[in-house]
Amino acid sequence: MTSIRQFLAVSAALTLLFLMAALPIVPELLYVKVALSGISAGIAVYMWLDRPRLHGSVLLWLAVTVCAGIASGCIGLVSRAPGAMNGLQVYAFWPLVYGALLTLFYRWRYLVFVEYVLLASLITVSGYGLVLIAVTAGVLPNAFYVPILDQGQAVGFYGEYSRVNLYGLNSFPFLLPYCLVSALQGGGRAPARVVLRWLAVMLGIAFTLVSGRRGLMLSVLLAPLLVLLLCRSHRQVAKLTVAGIAIAIVFVVEVRVIGENFGVTLPGIVRSVVSGFEFQSSVDAGASPRLAQFEELAGEFYEHPVLGAGLGAVAPGVIRSYDMPWSYELSYSALLFQTGLLGAGIYLGLIVWIYWAGLRVVRRTPFLAPIMSAHLAGLTGILITNATNPILMRFDGLWAVFLPLGVINYALLRERRIPLGPAARLPVAPEGSRMERSAILPHELWFVGAIKGFSGWP
Numbered sequence: 332m333t334s335i336r337q338f339l340a341v342s343a344a345l346t347l348l349f350l351m352a353a354l355p356i357v358p359e360l361l362y363v364k365v366a367l368s369g370i371s372a373g374i375a376v377y378m379w380l381d382r383p384r385l386h387g388s389v390l391l392w393l394a395v396t397v398c399a400g401i402a403s404g405c406i407g408l409v410s411r412a413p414g415a416m417n418g419l420q421v422y423a424f425w426p427l428v429y430g431a432l433l434t435l436f437y438r439w440r441y442l443v444f445v446e447y448v449l450l451a452s453l454i455t456v457s458g459y460g461l462v463l464i465a466v467t468a469g470v471l472p473n474a475f476y477v478p479i480l481d482q483g484q485a486v487g488f489y490g491e492y493s494r495v496n497l498y499g500l501n502s503f504p505f506l507l508p509y510c511l512v513s514a515l516q517g518g519g520r521a522p523a524r525v526v527l528r529w530l531a532v533m534l535g536i537a538f539t540l541v542s543g544r545r546g547l548m549l550s551v552l553l554a555p556l557l558v559l560l561l562c563r564s565h566r567q568v569a570k571l572t573v574a575g576i577a578i579a580i581v582f583v584v585e586v587r588v589i590g591e592n593f594g595v596t597l598p599g600i601v602r603s604v605v606s607g608f609e610f611q612s613s614v615d616a617g618a619s620p621r622l623a624q625f626e627e628l629a630g631e632f633y634e635h636p637v638l639g640a641g642l643g644a645v646a647p648g649v650i651r652s653y654d655m656p657w658s659y660e661l662s663y664s665a666l667l668f669q670t671g672l673l674g675a676g677i678y679l680g681l682i683v684w685i686y687w688a689g690l691r692v693v694r695r696t697p698f699l700a701p702i703m704s705a706h707l708a709g710l711t712g713i714l715i716t717n718a719t720n721p722i723l724m725r726f727d728g729l730w731a732v733f734l735p736l737g738v739i740n741y742a743l744l745r746e747r748r749i750p751l752g753p754a755a756r757l758p759v760a761p762e763g764s765r766m767e768r769s770a771i772l773p774h775e776l777w778f779v780g781a782i783k784g785f786s787g788w789p
Contacts (some may be wrong), residue, residue, distance in 0.1 A: 340374035341441060343367045344432050345448050351727040352452035352506060356498040357480050364727060372431040384434040386743035388688070389736060392681050393430045397423050399677040400642070403670045407641030414657030418642025418669070425726040429733040436737050437744060442702060443524075445734065446513070450527040453506040456499035457534035464495055464541050470592050487543075491599020494543030503547050504716035505731040507535040508554035509709035515559065515574040516701040532578065537585045541595055545604045546716040554712035558704050561690060621660055621719060624649050628664040632671075639671030662721040685710065685735055692742040699742055706735040 347367040350360055379385065385393075400422030407415030436442060459479070466476040467486040478484065485496040514528040539551055589595050627648040631640065643657045646668065650656045659665040667675045689707045693700045713722060713731040722728040 336374050336378065337435075340371045340378070340435050341444070343371035344375075344435055345444055347371060347432075348445065348730060349448050349452055351730050352449060352502045353455045353499055354480065354482065355501050355727045356725070357482060359480050368428050368432075371435065372428045375431040375434045379431070379434045384437045384740075384744065385430065386740050388684075388743060389433065389740045390430075392684060393426060395677060396681055397426050399670070399674050400426065403639060403642045403674050405641075406638060407643040407669070410641050410644065412641045412643035412657065413645060414643025414655065415641060416643070417655075417657070421724060421726055421729070422642060425729055426733075429729060433733060433737045433740050437741060439741075442738060442741060445737075446524070446702065446705075447527070449506055449509060450524075450531045452499075452502065453510055453531040453535050454527070456497070456502065456506075457531070457538040460495055460497050460499065460538045460542070461534065463497070464493065464593065468593050488594065489543075489603075491594065491596040492543055492603045493541050493593060493595050495538075495541060497542075500542055500544055500547065501720070501722050501728065502731075503535070503539065503542075503544070504550040504554075504712035504722070505709035505734075507532075507539060507547075507551050508558075508712035509705045510535060511551070511555045511578065512558060512705040512708040513701065514578070515555070516704060517574070533581050533585070536578075536582055537589065540585065540589055540600060541593060543600075543603060546719050548600070548604055550712035550715040553715060554708045557711055558708040561707075620649075620651075624651070624659050624661045625664055628659065628661060628668045632664075632668045635668075635671055637671050637673055639667070639669045639674055642669050644669050658721055658724060660719050660721065662717050662719075662724055665721070665724075682710075682714070682732075685732070685739065688739045688743075689735055692739060695746075696742055699738070703735075703738050703742070706738050710735050 344367075347364060350364055350367070354360055400419065404415055404419035404423055407418055412418075436445065462471065462476055463484060464486050465471040466473055468488070482498045483496050487494045510528055510531045514532050517525075536551075539547055586597050590597075624646075627646045630648075631644075631646045634640070645656045646659075649659075651659050657665075657669075663675075666678065670678070686707065689703050692703045693707075696703075710731060713728075717723050723732065
């Protein structure tokens with residue numbers, strides 16, 4: 332029975348992750364995501380009561396952030412903020428669900444499963460988006476494109492650059508930096524993983540170039556560089572150099588192909604990105620409203636500086652959406668306005684702790700370094716993009732914060748099982764080694780054996 336429960340919970344959680352990463356916001360899948368999260372989280376809580384699999388530090392941060400969400404939500408309810416209930420769901424209820432799901436991924440093999448799901452998500456969104464823009468441009472016949480659900484599909488060409496609207500692009504700031512760092516650092520002897528990483532990188536870069544998303548381009552450029560600088564190792568210089576040259580060649584070739592087929596040029600893309608920072612210019616329709624949002628939210632913040640105006644509160648001077656008036660493009664300014672210095676400080680503390688603990692994992696646990704640094708790159712990308720796009724203000728966007736937390740939880744649990752001195756280091760356990768295989772319980776062997784051939788385990 333335990334193996335069946337574990338299979339159901341992990342399968343539901345991985346399916347949920349794919350739907351959230353590849354098909355976010357899609358209204359038709361809302362109840363499917365809720366059902367999958369209920370199944371996986373319910374089984375996870377039942378199993379956790381039998382054997383706790385959440386490290387104390389992770390549990391403490393989870394409790395603190397949930398309490399902060401409840402407090403800010405109550406302030407919003409008292410002040411009759413229109414989005415208070417929505418805020419309570421995102422900042423109080425769903426963190427508990429994600430926290431329960433973290434307890435499922437306590438084995439190395441399950442972290443590998445997560446990587447396959449993320450790679451599949453990036454390949455799916457990139458392939459679908461490239462087919463969409465190719466059909467729109469007349470490069471491919473209409474028969475190649477099949478509309479799948481309501482993903483907000485739209486394509487526009489503006490001379491030397493283009494813009495694509497596809498809900499799956501909201502996951503790109505995490506997925507593409509994650510795959511870039513995974514491809515750069517390597518790790519894993521399975522040929523399938525190597526092929527999928529490079530396929531995801533090639534498709535992801537191509538779709539990013541034609542997407543016209545300025546925040547996405549900045550996050551893809553900056554996130555991997557920042558994380559690799561923090562996680563640098565002299566032993567990896569040669570490998571990173573070779574992989575970096577390969578990615579540069581892919582970039583040059585794709586720019587040439589995209590220019591010939593879609594008329595999109597690199598100078599046009601650069602001008603489009605720069606126009607997003609011209610706040611006083613009328614060239615870009617989004618820059619000026621963001622400046623107005625910042626000024627209005629800053630003014631409202633000064634009226635409630637400590638505790639904030641409450642989750643779901645609205646700054647009356649600027650309304651971004653009449654359906655969700657409490658949602659703003661400048662999500663960090665909105666968070667400060669709604670939760671105050673105290674609430675924003677708690678959330679900032681969680682992010683700082685994730686980076687601190689993640690870098691500690693990179694330095695103390697060599698075999699976890701590639702996957703941990705890739706998750707940190709994804710988190711960095713999503714945090715950069717979230718500054719002007721409220722990706723993390725929805726329940727199906729929070730996975731980008733909890734995935735790195737899951738890797739940290741795995742490392743901390745593993746460290747707790749091995750006594751360490753002040754200067755001790757965890758032993759290096761190559762992927763698929765006897766040390767790692769010994770971590771699998773007997774009743775799980777049939778489950779991991781089901782995909783053994785695909786993952787390439789020895």
